[in-house]
Amino acid sequence: MRIEAKQLIRRFGGIIALDGVSLTVDDGELVALLGPSGSGKTTLLRLVAGLDFPDSGRILFDGADATTLPIQKRRVGFVFQHYALFRHMSVEKNVAFGLEVNRRQFKMGRHEIQDRVSELLRLVQLPGFEDRSPHQLSGGQRQRVALARALAIEPRILLLDEPFGALDAKVRKELRAWVRSLQQQLKITTIFVTHDQEEALELADRVVVMNHAHIEQVGTPAEVHDFPATPFVSEFLRGTSLQTVPASH
Amino acid sequence: MTNSVPFSLWWRRQILPGFGLSLGFTLVYLSLIVLIPLAALFIKASGIGFDGFIRTILSPRVLAAFQLSFSVSFYAALVNTFLGTILAWVLVRYRFPGRRFLDAIVDFPFALPTAVAGIALTAIYSPNGWIGAPVHALTGWKLTFTPLGIFLALVFIGFPFVVRTVQPVLADLNIEFEEAAASLGASRLQTIFRIVIPELIPAALTGFTLAFARALGEYGSVVFISGNMPMKTEIVPLLIMMELDQFHYIEATVIAAVMLVVSLILLFLINGLQRWGKLTGELA
Numbered sequence: 001m002r003i004e005a006k007q008l009i010r011r012f013g014g015i016i017a018l019d020g021v022s023l024t025v026d027d028g029e030l031v032a033l034l035g036p037s038g039s040g041k042t043t044l045l046r047l048v049a050g051l052d053f054p055d056s057g058r059i060l061f062d063g064a065d066a067t068t069l070p071i072q073k074r075r076v077g078f079v080f081q082h083y084a085l086f087r088h089m090s091v092e093k094n095v096a097f098g099l100e101v102n103r104r105q106f107k108m109g110r111h112e113i114q115d116r117v118s119e120l121l122r123l124v125q126l127p128g129f130e131d132r133s134p135h136q137l138s139g140g141q142r143q144r145v146a147l148a149r150a151l152a153i154e155p156r157i158l159l160l161d162e163p164f165g166a167l168d169a170k171v172r173k174e175l176r177a178w179v180r181s182l183q184q185q186l187k188i189t190t191i192f193v194t195h196d197q198e199e200a201l202e203l204a205d206r207v208v209v210m211n212h213a214h215i216e217q218v219g220t221p222a223e224v225h226d227f228p229a230t231p232f233v234s235e236f237l238r239g240t241s242l243q244t245v246p247a248s249h
Numbered sequence: 250m251t252n253s254v255p256f257s258l259w260w261r262r263q264i265l266p267g268f269g270l271s272l273g274f275t276l277v278y279l280s281l282i283v284l285i286p287l288a289a290l291f292i293k294a295s296g297i298g299f300d301g302f303i304r305t306i307l308s309p310r311v312l313a314a315f316q317l318s319f320s321v322s323f324y325a326a327l328v329n330t331f332l333g334t335i336l337a338w339v340l341v342r343y344r345f346p347g348r349r350f351l352d353a354i355v356d357f358p359f360a361l362p363t364a365v366a367g368i369a370l371t372a373i374y375s376p377n378g379w380i381g382a383p384v385h386a387l388t389g390w391k392l393t394f395t396p397l398g399i400f401l402a403l404v405f406i407g408f409p410f411v412v413r414t415v416q417p418v419l420a421d422l423n424i425e426f427e428e429a430a431a432s433l434g435a436s437r438l439q440t441i442f443r444i445v446i447p448e449l450i451p452a453a454l455t456g457f458t459l460a461f462a463r464a465l466g467e468y469g470s471v472v473f474i475s476g477n478m479p480m481k482t483e484i485v486p487l488l489i490m491m492e493l494d495q496f497h498y499i500e501a502t503v504i505a506a507v508m509l510v511v512s513l514i515l516l517f518l519i520n521g522l523q524r525w526g527k528l529t530g531e532l533a
Contacts, residue, residue, distance in 0.1 A: 051428050071431045078432040084425040088447045098433035101443070105434070153433055 035210035077150030322464035325403035333411025363469030394476030411456030
């Protein structure tokens with residue numbers, strides 16, 4: 001699905017978090033929002049998700065106005081930095097949650113939900129983990145369960161907020177490559193937030209560099225790396241190397 | 250030292266120092282303040298003999314007091330669990346003028362002498378008080394000198410326990426859980442019932458236990474508002490006081506001992522329920 005953000009403004013008290021930000025993300029694209037903390041990248045992601053609403057400006061999903069659409073109606077898969085898995089539920093219950101609260105919409109019986117959950121757990125490479133409890137899983141496993149849970153409702157877009165931020169370096173690298181291939185396999189429009197320059201350059205089709213509530217530059221990893229549009233981008237990306245994961249077609 | 254390997258192993262596994270000292274200290278003061286007086290209670294009570302024991306406990310007046318004390322305490326604690334949880338929710342989740350003041354007010358029943366609370370409640374809720382008068386005129390209910398009055402007093406002295414146990418748990422409950430539920434399509438009501446409440450149940454149950462235990466032992470506020478009519482509004486602690494006033498020491502200790510045993514059984518049951526809830530919560 002194509003996402004358009006038009007002139008988004010969001011203030012928190014006296015602080016401006018987004019100052020007239022416009023961005024278009026094409027269908028099936030993987031876009032990284034990159035910037036230092038406080039640059040407005042997470043605010044932008046939350047506005048697209050419907051977890052927060054802009055003071056002015058518009059958000060369009062496939063050309064239709066979604067600015068005031070509540071999150072429940074947006075069908076977005078949102079993955080949190082700290083997973084936000086429901087602690088009192090098993091892995092199976094977590095993944096099934098979106099299907100069970102929307103029984104009317106999905107029209108799935110108990111067995112169909114079970115089948116769908118095992119299918120999703122195979123997709124995130126955790127087959128047979130249905131009965132585990134979240135606290136029995138490692139960080140990387142929890143993040144994959146969170147991804148399976150978000151994918152269960154067949155979201156139109158996938159939004160990831162610092163998805164690898166809480167993981168150690170080795171797991172982070174593995175999970176990165178895996179998310180990239182999964183996204184290409186599912187062809188789902190995806191936006192992720194990161195403050196890690198290499199992560200953005202390695203994963204994304206296009207990188208959106210943000211600073212002080214503004215977008216500094218939008219471009220392919222090669223463009224922002226080789227031809228920084230502003231001094232800030234040049235400074236922020238200095239010292240990073242450009243190595244993309246070979247696309248697995 | 251060849252035979253001392255198990256001992257030295259045991260000794261080395263104590264990573265925190267001072268275990269022996271702190272345990273010993275705890276046992277000494279627990280014994281002096283709690284265990285020895287309780288043991289004395291049972292020893293004294295046993296002096297009455299089996300027949301006397303049965304006669305004291307099964308007298309209609311004592312039975313009525315037991316029934317009143319346990320049932321009204323239970324209902325007051327139950328209502329407190331809901332009221333206290335809602336108040337904790339308001340204090341944690343919303344920012345409004347006067348929030349800090351309200352937060353401080355919650356501790357009021359802890360600090361106020363309960364007799365003062367009883368007199369104030371009686372003045373307000375009696376059939377010619379500010380609230381009691383219109384309620385009496387509209388519904389004919391009498392809020393004082395009835396079990397309803399006792400209930401009001403027990404709600405008053407019990408609710409801080411629930412607020413103060415639920416509040417920190419709610420404050421620690423990350424808003425991301427609710428956002429995640431909403432992003433998966435859950436309505437606000439579904440989120441509350443499926444995500445928030447299950448997280449709060451253990452704390453709410455602890456608050457219930459504390460409020461219930463406190464209500465069982467409450468004396469000061471109840472004696473003013475209940476009217477203390479035998480068979481009708483006489484609670485167990487009052488009955489014990491009255492026996493003592495008449496120098497019936499053994500009868501008083503017998504009633505106290507039974508009260509203690511029943512309370513202990515109930516508290517253990519609630520504790521067990523809580524552990525069971527935690528276990529199934531983790532395995533489910």
